[in-house]
Amino acid sequence: MILIETQNLDFAFEKGDAVLKSINLNVEQGAIYGFLGPNGSGKTTTIRLILGLLPNAKNNIRLFGQNLSDNRINILSKIGSLIEQPSLYEHLSGYENLEIIRRIRNVSKNRIDKVLQLVDLKSASQKKVVNYSLGMKQRLGLAIALISEPELLVLDEPVNGLDPNGIIEIRELLLNLNRENGITIFLSSHLLSEIEKIVTHLGILSKGQLVFQGRYDELTALQNKSAMIYIETSDNRKSADLIEKKYKIIDAGNSHIQLSYQNREQVAAICKLLVEMNIDIYKVQLENNDLENIFLDITSN
Amino acid sequence: MLSISTEFIKSKKTFAWWLVIFGAVFMPLFVSFVFLSKWEHLVPQQGQNPWDEFAEMSWKGMGFLYTPFFVVLLTCLFFNIEHKNNTWKLIFTLPVSKSTIYFNKLFTLLIFILLFYILYIPIWISCGYAVGLIKPALQLTDHSPDYISLLSLCFHSxxxxxxxxxxxxxxxxxxxxxxxxxxxxxxxxxxxxxxxxGRAGEITYFPYAYNYSTVSPPDWVTSKKIGIFPLHEIFSMIYFIVFSTLSYRYFCSTTAPSSTFI
Structure with missing residues (x-):
């Protein structure tokens, strides 16, 4: 089942350029969907539209198979969300903040203790939120999102501003929620490294356009495509002539030969070929383009 | 009702509660102070009820301070809870209709205003009797306040x-x-x-004057009443209906309060 679906979603603020151009999101049930893009690419605008916080005249957003504008309350009852900095009543305690949401969402009182335990805030629950650290506020925001046991979590930059330990804690928590409770998670980030360890699917947004959408392994396939082999031999010119008969060479200079990496069998075949022709191999180096570079390439092109 | 209770939780530890208490206490204490310090000039004549003077002074002060300061500040402070904490986006992503949110806020504030009167009445009576005990010459303990008039003034105010x-x-x-x-x-x-x-007749159409007009009706405008309500109170109700409709329509049509509100 597709939980979030947008069809040619466009958006522009009054008297402004288009912020979003024809976005077609597809978030499957059970996925951890990473919504990536540099700052200002339109991630928060997309999330605000998905949650009905911005007007959408075209009615082209569907959640849980239902049109958002026609079924707003029913849809929102299944969603827990955290948008940008968490919205909290800072003059109240963490417990009181949860109590407000609990009453509005009409869930049982014991859920407060459960979510406090889940985000590890039980000991600080009676402290005023104004005295919380950013990480604690972020965790309380997450507790608020989780209090109604939602089917879908929409999180906008949930690890923004957290220290490395905080990032790891939130990651583990989200993974557990997805695996153990089957919660579908849609989370945005501007850094691939922050979320690549947990996402199953990715959508990459650049300048208001969805430039990549697919499974995480599809992105890693792109990574393999851009990997390179660098070979240094006793006779680079002769080696290049031999290799070129089977593989396309990108660069053949005096110092090295460069060609695209396909698979490890390709590396073995090249080595065998050179050895058979009595050419000494000094160096075979595989250079992987890391995912961050691919992300940057995608978003900058 | 459940959601109204959340509005009261939100208002905890805010100045809104202090404003209700301070507002209800201030004028009776101030008038008591005046009665105690100027008591020689306030000793009632034969057959006069000293509570009438105590009430007039209190209500005129109330009419002067109440609407422009108490009601306005209370309303501002109450909405500032959401504006300051940037919590509109949280509220608007909860499974509650916008009209429910609107009416919760409206009714909660009306309850706050009613609470002000509920507190004001016993505090005012207690202050009057306390002044009477301290200065027996004022004869406040020998007489009783006009309770019907007190309740009526609260209602009209x-x-x-x-x-x-x-x-x-x-x-x-x-x-x-x-x-x-x-x-x-x-x-x-x-x-x-x-x-x-300027003794201007236009005062009947000017809402900021209505509370004072209720406690001290201006003698240069018509004293015409519709039922039990003077003309300016009828206008007050019309203003209430018009501006409540305006705010309701605005509130329910907006999708992203925190980003569109100035």
């Missing part, structure tokens, strides 16, 4: 406040910046004083 309340309810939704509604209230107060000093 409440009705007279509805116009300004609805205007500032709308302004507080529309503007994130508290200074704007407060500035408008100050301006309203100045215009009211000018109209009053």
């Amino acid at each position: 409440f009705i007279a406040s509805l116009g300004v309340f609805a205007i500032h309810f709308w302004l507080s939704i529309r503007f994130k910046n508290m200074i704007i509604p407060i500035g408008i209230a100050v301006l309203g107060g100045i215009i009211w004083v000018a109209l009053h000093q």
